[in-house]
Amino acid sequence: MKIESLDLSDEIKRFYENSGILELYPPQAKAVEKGLLEGKNLLAAIPTASGKTLLAELAMLKSVLAGGKALYIVPLRALASEKFRRFQEFSGLGIRVGISTGDYDKRDEGLGINDIIVATSEKTDSLLRNETAWMQEISVVVADEVHLIDSPDRGPTLEVTLAKLRRMNPSCQILALSATVGNADELAAWLDAELVLSEWRPTDLMEGVFYNGTFYCRDKEKPVEQPTKDEAINLVLDTIKEGGQSLVFESSRKNCMGFAKKAVSAVKKTLSKEDREALAGIADEILENSETDISSVLANCVRAGTAFHHAGLTTPLRELVEDGFRNGKIKLISSTPTLAAGLNLPARRVVIRSYRRYSSEMGMQPIPVLEYKQMAGRAGRPRLDPYGEAVLLAKSYEELVFLFEKYIEAGAEDIWSKLGTENALRTHVLSTISNGFARTKEELMDFLEATFFAFQYSNFGLSAVVDECLNFLRQEGMLEKDPDILVSTVLGKLVSRLYIDPLSAALIAKGLREAGTLTELTLLHLICSTPDMRLMYMRSQDYQEVNDYVMAHAGEFSRIPDPFNIAEYEWFLGEVKTSLLLMDWIHEKPENEICLKFGIGEGDIHSTADIAEWIMHVAAQLAGLLGLKGAKEATELEKRIRYGAAPELMDLLDIRSVGRVRARKLYEAGFKTTAELAAASPEQIAALVGPKIAERIFKQIGRKGTAPESTTTEPLEKGSPEGQRTISDF
Numbered sequence: 241m242k243i244e245s246l247d248l249s250d251e252i253k254r255f256y257e258n259s260g261i262l263e264l265y266p267p268q269a270k271a272v273e274k275g276l277l278e279g280k281n282l283l284a285a286i287p288t289a290s291g292k293t294l295l296a297e298l299a300m301l302k303s304v305l306a307g308g309k310a311l312y313i314v315p316l317r318a319l320a321s322e323k324f325r326r327f328q329e330f331s332g333l334g335i336r337v338g339i340s341t342g343d344y345d346k347r348d349e350g351l352g353i354n355d356i357i358v359a360t361s362e363k364t365d366s367l368l369r370n371e372t373a374w375m376q377e378i379s380v381v382v383a384d385e386v387h388l389i390d391s392p393d394r395g396p397t398l399e400v401t402l403a404k405l406r407r408m409n410p411s412c413q414i415l416a417l418s419a420t421v422g423n424a425d426e427l428a429a430w431l432d433a434e435l436v437l438s439e440w441r442p443t444d445l446m447e448g449v450f451y452n453g454t455f456y457c458r459d460k461e462k463p464v465e466q467p468t469k470d471e472a473i474n475l476v477l478d479t480i481k482e483g484g485q486s487l488v489f490e491s492s493r494k495n496c497m498g499f500a501k502k503a504v505s506a507v508k509k510t511l512s513k514e515d516r517e518a519l520a521g522i523a524d525e526i527l528e529n530s531e532t533d534i535s536s537v538l539a540n541c542v543r544a545g546t547a548f549h550h551a552g553l554t555t556p557l558r559e560l561v562e563d564g565f566r567n568g569k570i571k572l573i574s575s576t577p578t579l580a581a582g583l584n585l586p587a588r589r590v591v592i593r594s595y596r597r598y599s600s601e602m603g604m605q606p607i608p609v610l611e612y613k614q615m616a617g618r619a620g621r622p623r624l625d626p627y628g629e630a631v632l633l634a635k636s637y638e639e640l641v642f643l644f645e646k647y648i649e650a651g652a653e654d655i656w657s658k659l660g661t662e663n664a665l666r667t668h669v670l671s672t673i674s675n676g677f678a679r680t681k682e683e684l685m686d687f688l689e690a691t692f693f694a695f696q697y698s699n700f701g702l703s704a705v706v707d708e709c710l711n712f713l714r715q716e717g718m719l720e721k722d723p724d725i726l727v728s729t730v731l732g733k734l735v736s737r738l739y740i741d742p743l744s745a746a747l748i749a750k751g752l753r754e755a756g757t758l759t760e761l762t763l764l765h766l767i768c769s770t771p772d773m774r775l776m777y778m779r780s781q782d783y784q785e786v787n788d789y790v791m792a793h794a795g796e797f798s799r800i801p802d803p804f805n806i807a808e809y810e811w812f813l814g815e816v817k818t819s820l821l822l823m824d825w826i827h828e829k830p831e832n833e834i835c836l837k838f839g840i841g842e843g844d845i846h847s848t849a850d851i852a853e854w855i856m857h858v859a860a861q862l863a864g865l866l867g868l869k870g871a872k873e874a875t876e877l878e879k880r881i882r883y884g885a886a887p888e889l890m891d892l893l894d895i896r897s898v899g900r901v902r903a904r905k906l907y908e909a910g911f912k913t914t915a916e917l918a919a920a921s922p923e924q925i926a927a928l929v930g931p932k933i934a935e936r937i938f939k940q941i942g943r944k945g946t947a948p949e950s951t952t953t954e955p956l957e958k959g960s961p962e963g964q965r966t967i968s969d970f
């Protein structure tokens with residue numbers, strides 16, 4: 241089906257033809273036949289890189305150019321940034337694109353001027369809770385990676401958000417993009433959507449198992465040279481020899497770093513002079529961006545053409561590795577599965593070195609087929625590779641047979657709603673009531689009928705869980721006591737707007753009420769013991785490694801007195817670790833020292849600080865509303881967590897491009913406030929922070945006798961240690 245033949249404006253057709261896209265891929269053509277461009281709801285359950293995003297673009301563009309507004313929902317902020325960058329290419333069509341991330345109690349009304357808005361499902365939910373006006377105008381909703389409805393921590397928010405959006409705008413078109421799942425028909429039926437099921441891919445995917453020097457795939461047996469003792473390195477070298485690159489997926493950060501290091505000597509020998517020069521440049525940029533031991537290990541790997549990629553790296557470092565791989569210089573990325581979650585970084589060969597994952601309940605378990613398919617689907621760059629190869633490693637013939645049966649010949653599992661637990665439901669019951677979607681139990685059950693959970697379990701058992709939630713919310717003062725009506729109290733509305741688990745809010749209020757003197761550690765412990773913070777800790781990529789670390793330091797951690805002495809606050813060691821980590825952070829301990837002490841990456845410091853800042857903000861708001869002690873202390877701590885600095889630097893830290901290190905340097909040199917800075921000479925400040933930063937500072941604060949220029953909207957220097965904040969994943 242030619243782009244030319246589509247029911248689209250000429251300008252849209254020209255846009256795609258100019259980017260070399262003349263013909264639709266088969267699944268895209270099927271979607272058009274099923275009403276994609278006629279406003280029909282549609283679920284596309286098709287493989288990675290088979291054109292899902294483009295399919296959604298066509299519908300969004302058609303609606304937007306007819307006066308509509310599109311909302312593109314993704315699970316991760318990293319993905320939001322990727323899609324935002326992609327959609328900015330539509331500016332030539334006069335289309336404005338916005339990205340909504342950050343604070344969850346903001347309405348982001350200003351974003352309403354955009355035609356396409358990209359947001360995470362959590363942010364979308366918070367915009368609904370804050371009754372953002374432009375949400376009523378949405379004409380097309382795209383739910384990307386919709387199979388994540390299956391995930392316990394992100395799934396419930398996605399399905400409730402979709403239910404709310406459909407309730408609010410019954411006429412808006414829903415486009416759900418999913419990896420191949422076992423029950424796509426059920427998911428489509430829930431969304432009243434047409435279903436496009438396809439296994440088609442632009443690049444042939446050869447899935448197989450490597451055993452005893454041979455790659456077994458379909459009916460082929462491909463011997464692979466064994467220049468080293470490590471089979472995975474041999475596969476990487478074999479790929480380089482064929483002019484391709486490799487992604488190697490590992491089960492933990494330690495293993496992915498270890499593999500990248502181990503492959504250095506073999507991969508280095510394959511590099512051309514031009515590659516080495518380009519790689520040296522990337523390595524230097526990495527070292528300019530970050531001064532930790534991990535980043536110097538990464539720089540050394542990159543110089544040799546290998547790299548590792550995991551959530552502990554800061555965003556700038558991850559982007560340098562991704563760009564270096566996309567432009568063909570980095571030959572191997574060894575990664576944890578984060579990379580497979582939707583990021584568009586294909587490679588000729590994908591090696592799944594470990595198909596097991598650590599689960600706290602059952603130890604090492606085989607990953608789901610869906611997760612394997614996500615990783616395997618990264619094999620084969622469209623238009624660049626003749627094919628893609630996904631390789632599982634077997635140590636025995638029995639394992640080879642197991643892997644073929646479990647992963648290659650099997651279909652993906654069904655996905656299941658995880659909404660039916662009190663932990664998942666509590667926050668959504670409160671927000672549904674706070675936003676007026678339900679004023680009685682019946683109306684609440686009627687609303688919940690629209691969720692995927694009710695569709696799969698026909699509301700069985702939901703009523704009992706809902707009652708538990710309502711009782712909890714009433715006893716915590718978030719709902720009016722009258723059992724016949726559902727009305728949020730002022731506290732309930734605030735908790736809903738702040739986008740925090742009501743249980744977290746209740747624990748914070750109790751802690752503020754009952755704790756003794758409020759020290760920094762008390763307040764940090766308070767927020768670290770909330771379910772929202774624990775979720776972040778549990779979500780940390782290598783829960784096993786984090787847990788091992790904590791247990792190894794149990795002696796040290798258990799000596800920390802529990803500042804609360806309150807029965808409900810079991811002093812979990814993980815919270816101790818996070819509290820102590822944050823204490824070091826706000827006391828300006830160097831990032832590398834914190835990384836080494838707590839066995840984490842810089843990215844972890846920033847994502848922990850991101851969440852902690854938010855929950856400390858909530859603590860300040862709750863203390864203010866409830867008239868409890870701690871509002872002032874929490875407000876100050878919120879800012880200290882944002883910047884990782886002591887109170888005296890707060891004034892300087894309000895200046896863009898001045899982070900904790902530069903602020904401390906200026907302060908120690910006698911420039912303690914912006915006023916003292918404004919009175920200084922450019923030479924004095926340039927001697928401390930360099931001419932470029934000095935210029936930026938004076939642009940913002942002006943110099944004695946001169947007015948500051950309008951606040952610069954220029955982006956912070958890519959990866960500058962000052963103020964560069966990675967963003968937590970949702």
Ligand SMILES: Nc1ncnc2c1ncn2[C@@H]1O[C@H](COP(=O)(O)OP(=O)(O)OP(=O)(O)O)[C@@H](O)[C@H]1O
Nearest residue numbers: 261263264265288289290291292293294583584622
């Ligand atoms: N019909 C087409 N003809 C040629 N190229 C296409 C077509 N559709 C998409 N592409 C290109 O293929 C690549 C992958 O497309 P797209 O991002 O839409 O796939 P996807 O399934 O969303 O990928 P991912 O699973 O990584 O999100 C993009 O570079 C896109 O420009």
